[in-house]
Every structure is written in C-alpha cells, then in structure tokens.
Amino acid sequence: QSALTQPASVSGSPGQSITISCTGTSSDVGSYDRVAWYQQHPGKAPKLMVYEVIKRPSGVSNRFSGSKSGNTASLTVSGLQAEDEADYYCCSYAGSSTWVFGGGTKLTVL
C-alpha cells in the first residue's frame, strides 16, 4: 500500500483556476469511485471538500470540483480566492477496508 502521488505545490492568481492531480494504481484510485479531497489550513484539522470523486458536502463552495480518469483523480479550484491557500490531500479506498492518502499539495494564491 503506497501513498498516492500529488504534486508538491501548485499556484495561481486570484480568479484563476488550478487543478491538483492525484495518481494511484489500479488497486486504489483506478478500482473505486471512493476518492475524497481534504483541505488543511496551517495548524488546523483537515476538512472534507469532495467525496466519492465528484460530490461536495453541504456548505462547500461549488468552486471546488472533482473528477477521475483511470488511475488519476483531480481536484479543480476555480475562481481562486485568498482563503483557498492551504494544503490539499487526496484519499482513496484501497480495498480490504483500508485507506491511502496522497502526500499533499500546497496551494499558493499569488
């Protein structure tokens, strides 16, 4: 069970859109539509932003959207705002009641 692969950092200007990728294998991301994304601000607990690849919990802005193709899931943040600056983690079901996270991506709003 290896960690999912995410870029270490991405950046964008206010109002722009960015996409964070999350690459796994056919044993996790590729096999299940059970990918979630978490936002973590410094010193805070993670917050669930997207679940089951494309769904958003109540209260999460529709500027956050998820997708998946093959073994790679993606999180797109549109209309970037200063408050979106945070670390983002993907997480996938990996079979046998286990879960695996990505290494995290630092989003910087320029």
Added chain:
Amino acid sequence: QVQLQESGPGLVKPSETLSLTCSVSGASISSYYWSWLRQPPGKGLEWIGYIYYSGSTHSNPSLESRVTMSVDVSKNQFSLRLKSVTAADTAIYYCAKYNSAWYGFDFWGQGTLVAVSS
C-alpha cells in the same frame, strides 16, 4: 454538530505504548464508524485505522501489528493504543468520524501532538 476531542499524554518514551482517547459529542458512538489518523510534523496524513461500536476494527497494514483500538459506548469514547513506539511515531494524532455512506472522514478532532522521546 458532531464534535471530537483527543486526549492523552503528549510525550511517550521509546519502546513504550502510546494511548489516546477520543471523546465524541453531538452523535452516538453506536451509530457510526470512528477512525484514527496521524500527521508527522510538516508531513502528510496517514490513516491508522477505524472501529465500529461493535468492536470490529480495520487497520493500516503497515501499523496493524502494533495497533489496538477499542470503544466505550457508555462514555461515548473510543481509544487507540500503539505499542513499541519509536521517534517515527511522533505526530499529530487526529480522531475522526468515518462516514460510511460518503466513504470519507467528515468530522475531525483538533488533533493532539504526541512526541516520542526519552
């Protein structure tokens, strides 16, 4: 609103056992799955395992041999024990509610830092 709060020693000696408890309010512990996760300082998240109120557990294969989880329904709490700790187990430990319908961790505690040092 579901709230979770971790408690336990902030310092554990190498080779000893780390013990943490998570107190839950706003939800019955008998109704959901409950999970432990951790994050070494400056690093990414790692899923440790989760437990159902019945006592059924599932753990990260990399930690399975050292992890024990339990639940106390009368106190609405659940606990983690991690034995034979080393410096590599130094991390912020989070408890979280696992939403089995969403396949995600939807409520988190604030986290507690546990350092392993002599």
